[in-house]
Amino acid sequence: MESRTARPPSGAPSRFRRVAATPAYRQVAEAIEREIIAGRIRPGEPIGTEAQLVSQFGVNRSTVREGIRLLEHSGLVRRDSSRRLWVGLPHYGRLALRMSRALVLHEVTFRELYEASLPMQLATVEAAVERATPETIAQLEENIARTERALGDPSEVAKLDAEFHGLVGKASRNRVLQLAREPSELLVMPTTEMILKRVKEGAPRLLHAHRMYVDAIRRRDKQAGRLWARRHLEDWRKGFERAGKDLDQPIDRIYLEST
Amino acid sequence: MESRTARPPSGAPSRFRRVAATPAYRQVAEAIEREIIAGRIRPGEPIGTEAQLVSQFGVNRSTVREGIRLLEHSGLVRRDSSRRLWVGLPHYGRLALRMSRALVLHEVTFRELYEASLPMQLATVEAAVERATPETIAQLEENIARTERALGDPSEVAKLDAEFHGLVGKASRNRVLQLAREPSELLVMPTTEMILKRVKEGAPRLLHAHRMYVDAIRRRDKQAGRLWARRHLEDWRKGFERAGKDLDQPIDRIYLEST
DNA sequence: TTTCGTCGGATTGTCGGACAATGGATTTGA
DNA sequence: TCAAATCCATTGTCCGACAATCCGACGAAA
Numbered sequence: 112m113e114s115r116t117a118r119p120p121s122g123a124p125s126r127f128r129r130v131a132a133t134p135a136y137r138q139v140a141e142a143i144e145r146e147i148i149a150g151r152i153r154p155g156e157p158i159g160t161e162a163q164l165v166s167q168f169g170v171n172r173s174t175v176r177e178g179i180r181l182l183e184h185s186g187l188v189r190r191d192s193s194r195r196l197w198v199g200l201p202h203y204g205r206l207a208l209r210m211s212r213a214l215v216l217h218e219v220t221f222r223e224l225y226e227a228s229l230p231m232q233l234a235t236v237e238a239a240v241e242r243a244t245p246e247t248i249a250q251l252e253e254n255i256a257r258t259e260r261a262l263g264d265p266s267e268v269a270k271l272d273a274e275f276h277g278l279v280g281k282a283s284r285n286r287v288l289q290l291a292r293e294p295s296e297l298l299v300m301p302t303t304e305m306i307l308k309r310v311k312e313g314a315p316r317l318l319h320a321h322r323m324y325v326d327a328i329r330r331r332d333k334q335a336g337r338l339w340a341r342r343h344l345e346d347w348r349k350g351f352e353r354a355g356k357d358l359d360q361p362i363d364r365i366y367l368e369s370t
Numbered sequence: 371m372e373s374r375t376a377r378p379p380s381g382a383p384s385r386f387r388r389v390a391a392t393p394a395y396r397q398v399a400e401a402i403e404r405e406i407i408a409g410r411i412r413p414g415e416p417i418g419t420e421a422q423l424v425s426q427f428g429v430n431r432s433t434v435r436e437g438i439r440l441l442e443h444s445g446l447v448r449r450d451s452s453r454r455l456w457v458g459l460p461h462y463g464r465l466a467l468r469m470s471r472a473l474v475l476h477e478v479t480f481r482e483l484y485e486a487s488l489p490m491q492l493a494t495v496e497a498a499v500e501r502a503t504p505e506t507i508a509q510l511e512e513n514i515a516r517t518e519r520a521l522g523d524p525s526e527v528a529k530l531d532a533e534f535h536g537l538v539g540k541a542s543r544n545r546v547l548q549l550a551r552e553p554s555e556l557l558v559m560p561t562t563e564m565i566l567k568r569v570k571e572g573a574p575r576l577l578h579a580h581r582m583y584v585d586a587i588r589r590r591d592k593q594a595g596r597l598w599a600r601r602h603l604e605d606w607r608k609g610f611e612r613a614g615k616d617l618d619q620p621i622d623r624i625y626l627e628s629t
Numbered sequence: 630t631t632t633c634g635t636c637g638g639a640t641t642g643t644c645g646g647a648c649a650a651t652g653g654a655t656t657t658g659a
Numbered sequence: 660t661c662a663a664a665t666c667c668a669t670t671g672t673c674c675g676a677c678a679a680t681c682c683g684a685c686g687a688a689a
Binding site: 630631632633634635636637638639640641642643644645646647648649650651652653654655656657658659 | 660661662663664665666667668669670671672673674675676677678679680681682683684685686687688689
Binding site: 419420421435449452453454 | 639640641642
C-alpha cells in the first residue's frame with residue numbers, strides 16, 4: 112500500500128509525506144468528535160438536527176449524514192426513539208465486543224488469551240474481595256444457586272459462568288480493569304461451553320470454584336480469592352487440553368457468532 | 371426511550387418485544403460485517419465498488435455509502451490511495467485510543483488506572499522476560515541510551531518512557547495482553563511528563579528502573595522483572611501524589627488532546 | 630528500452646432536490 | 660380535563676448530476 116512512496120528511483124531519500132486531502136465527511140466527524148472529547152458537548156446533550164449541522168458546516172446533508180455515521184458506530188453519538196442526535200457514552204460492552212473481534216481477526220492464540228486472562232482475573236478478584244458490597248455478594252450467591260439447578264445443562268452453566276464473572280467484575284468496582292478484562296472474557300466464555308460438554312466433571316468443579324470465590328469474598332480473604340481464581344482458570348486450561356485442543360492454535364472464528 | 375414498551379394500559383405483562391425496523395444503511399453495514407467476521411471475506415481482499423454494492427443490496431448509493439461509513443470507523447473497512455474499499459485489520463493503536471477515550475468520558479479515577487495497570491504491567495514484564503529476543507533487547511538498550519542523553523528534558527523523557535513500555539509490550543509477544551494494557555498506558559503516559567516536571571529526582575529514578583528492567587530481561591530473571599515493574603509503577607504513583615494530585619480524582623480530559 | 634505526456638474510462642466525493650414515514654407538538658372535540 | 664385528530668419537523672431513502680481523481684493504455688520523446 113506504500114508502493115508509491117517506497118519507490119524512490121535510486122538511493123534518493125523519501126523526503127516527502129504523502130499529501131492527504133481529508134474528505135469533507137471526515138472533517139465533519141472529526142469536528143464533532145473533538146467537541147465531545149474536549150467536553151464542550153457533554154454526554155446526554157443534543158447535537159443539532161441534520162439541517163442545523165448542514166448550515167453550520169456549510170455542506171450537503173448527505174455529507175453530514177456520512178460524517179455522523181462515522182461517529183455513530185463508536186457510540187459517541189446516539190439516536191433516541193425519535194432518531195434525534197445525542198452525545199452518547201461509548202458503552203463498555205460494545206467496545207469489548209469490538210476488541211474481542213479484533214483479537215480473533217488477528218488470530219491470537221488461546222495461550223495468549225490464557226496468559227493475559229490470569230493476571231487480570233487475579234487482580235479483579237482481589238479488588239472484588241476488597242470492595243464487594245452485600246448486594247453484589249447476594250447476587251453472586253443467587254447466581255450460584257441457579258448454577259446448582261442447571262448443572263446438567265452445559266450451555267446454561269456456561270452462560271451462568273459468564274454472568275458470574277461479570278458480577279465479580281462489577282464487584283471489583285474498577286472500570287479500567289473491567290474494560291481490560293472483558294474482551295478476553297468474551298473469548299474465554301464460549302469455549303467453556305465446549306469444555307463442559309466434553310469433560311463431564313467440569314461443571315461440578317466450576318461450581319465448587321465459584322463457591323470458594325464467593326466464600327473468599329465474603330471473608331475478605333485475598334489469598335483464598337487469588338488461589339481459587341488461579342485454580343478456576345487452570346481448570347479451564349486443563350479442560351481445554353483434555354478436550355483435545357491445542358493451546359497454540361488461533362482462536363476460532365466460530366466463537367464470534369453471538370453478535 | 372422505552373416509553374412505548376413501558377406503557378401497558380393496566381397491569382398487563384409486557385408480552386412483546388419492541389419491533390425493530392432496522393434501517394437499510396445499518397442492514398448493509400451488518401451484512402458486510404458478518405461476511406468479514408465469518409471469514410468469507412478476508413483482510414486484504416477488496417469489497418466491491420459502490421456501484422456493485424448498490425446492485426447487490428438493491429438500495430441507493432447514498433444508503434450504501436452510509437452503511438460503509440459505519441464500518442470504516444472501526445477499521446474493518448479501509449480505503450487505499452484510490453479510495454477503493456478493502457477489508458482491513460482493526461489496528462490495535464486505533465482501538466486502544468478509542469478505549470482510553472471512553473475511559474476518560476466515563477470519568478474513571480487515577481486509582482482505578484493504577485490498580486489495573488500494576489497487574490498488567492507485571493504480567494507483561496514476566497512474558498517479556500520469558501520471550502524477549504536479542505533484537506528487542508537491543509532496541510530497549512538503545513532506548514535507554516537515548517533516555518540518558520535526554521535526562522534534562524521531561525517531555526522527551528516521557529516520550530521515551532512510553533516508547534520503552536511499548537517495546538516491553540512488543541517483547542512480551544502476547545497480543546491480548548498488549549491490547550488490554552495499551553489503553554491504560556495511553557492514560558498513564560501523559561501524566562509522566564507532568565510528574566517529571568515537578569519532581570526533579572523523577573527522571574533519574576525512571577532511568578534506573580528501566581536499566582533494571584532490561585537487566586532482568588537479559589538475565590531472564592522474572593522475580594527481578596516483577597520487582598522493578600512494581601517499583602517503577604509505585605514511583606509513578608508516589609510522584610503523582612507528590613505533585614499534589616489526588617488519586618481519586620477523575621482523569622482529566624486534557625490528557626486526550628493528542629489525537 | 631525507458632521515461633514522459635496525454636487521453637478515456639471508472640470510481641468516488643459532493644451536491645441539490647424530492648418524498649414517504651414517523652414522532653412530537655398542537656389543536657380540536659367530548 | 661382528557662382523549663382524538665391534525666399539523667409540522669425531521670429522518671430515511673431515493674434519484675440524478677457533476678467535478679476531481681485514479682488507473683491503465685497508448686504513443687512520443689530521450
